[in-house]
Amino acid sequence: MTKAAEIEIASVSKVYGTTTAVHAISLKIPAGSYCCLLGPSGCGKTSTLRMIAGHESVSSGDILLGNKDVTDLPPAARGTAMMFQSYALFPHLDLVDNVAFSLKMKGVDKETRRAKALDMLKLMQLEPYANRRPAQLSGGQQQRVALARALITDPEALLLDEPLSALDPFLKIRMRAELKKLQTALGITFVHVTHSQEEAMALADLIVVMNDGRIEQAAPPRTVFERPATAFVARFMGDHNVISGRVTASTASDTLLSVPSGGDFWAPASDTPEGDLADIAIRTDRVRMGAAAEAGLGFTGTISNVEYRGSSVKLVATGAGIEEFTAILSDTMFFDRPVKVGEAIELSWNREDVIVLGRSH
Known part of the structure; x- marks a missing residue:
């Protein structure tokens, strides 16, 4: 050859x-x-x-x-x-x-x-x-x-x-x-x-x-x-929740992202200036049921869909200005505390699981 x-x-x-x-x-x-x-x-x-x-x-x-x-x-x-x-x-x-x-x-x-x-x-x-x-x-x-x-x-x-x-x-x-x-x-x-x-x-x-x-x-x-580079990549690859909002505060280590008429979410520091639009992503398999350890790392939503997939269960929730937010839970975790469509649920994630995305051209 x-x-x-x-x-x-x-x-x-x-x-x-x-x-x-x-x-x-x-x-x-x-x-x-x-x-x-x-x-x-x-x-x-x-x-x-x-x-x-x-x-x-x-x-x-x-x-x-x-x-x-x-x-x-x-x-x-x-x-x-x-x-x-x-x-x-x-x-x-x-x-x-x-x-x-x-x-x-x-x-x-x-x-x-x-x-x-x-x-x-x-x-x-x-x-x-x-x-x-x-x-x-x-x-x-x-x-x-x-x-x-x-x-x-x-x-x-x-x-x-x-x-x-x-x-x-x-x-x-x-x-x-x-x-x-x-x-x-x-x-x-x-x-x-x-x-x-x-x-x-x-x-x-x-x-x-x-x-x-x-x-x-x-x-x-x-x-x-x-590490998807942009919101497009995160959405296209699937298995990521993309949250879009405006940077309303930033420190040397953190950025606060505010969703229009919705929640505020912490993300690692980014070079996006205050007042500008930004996107963050959280992998669907890193989301859990239950209150966040600290504010800005979770929200309360309403379940809009539940899909049983055998070894895992897919939940879709709406809330905090986010139209669709997905969590993939292990079957054990879900059946320890099953929830139904229409129920309110607290979803949260760890600080290290938040990915700051770049903006597309």
């Missing part, structure tokens, strides 16, 4: 007519890492992937693969391979010819390309099906054929556009494990577009959260989850 390449995106924009899909983003994807571009539909993640692949032109900025500027190169000359969402397999060709297709286009002789295609099918554990057509395969097998076809060119980076979206939930989880294993075995750079937080958390070394054509945060999964 060829070596992996670092991918560098330097102030890259994509403009369609009067619409800017990607706003001058800069990003370094380390060689040999698994990177997930994560975000809602229309956030610019697929446009970014297609610009790396060369399937979309760059409106401004540069794309470097290794030390090579590939901004204006055609896809075949970049050292990348793309795996499309639809797999795009040829229905009339058997698996060997499907996988060997790009080598045929490059003029590689029949014997050499078929031998290499068989090696790739072996890697994907599809050798017994070599003479079948795509229609005779399951979704997961078709996906592995598409992967084999992308990898036969020995790319330095594999680009995957929502590769798991067509699969059923159980197969998704199995294919996720296979993708990770494959990337580790090959050691090449993978860039994978997804709108699934769970998928990104399970696969990536580097998660790049995109919103409205901009990068909100690029960091390892644990950092994105434990």
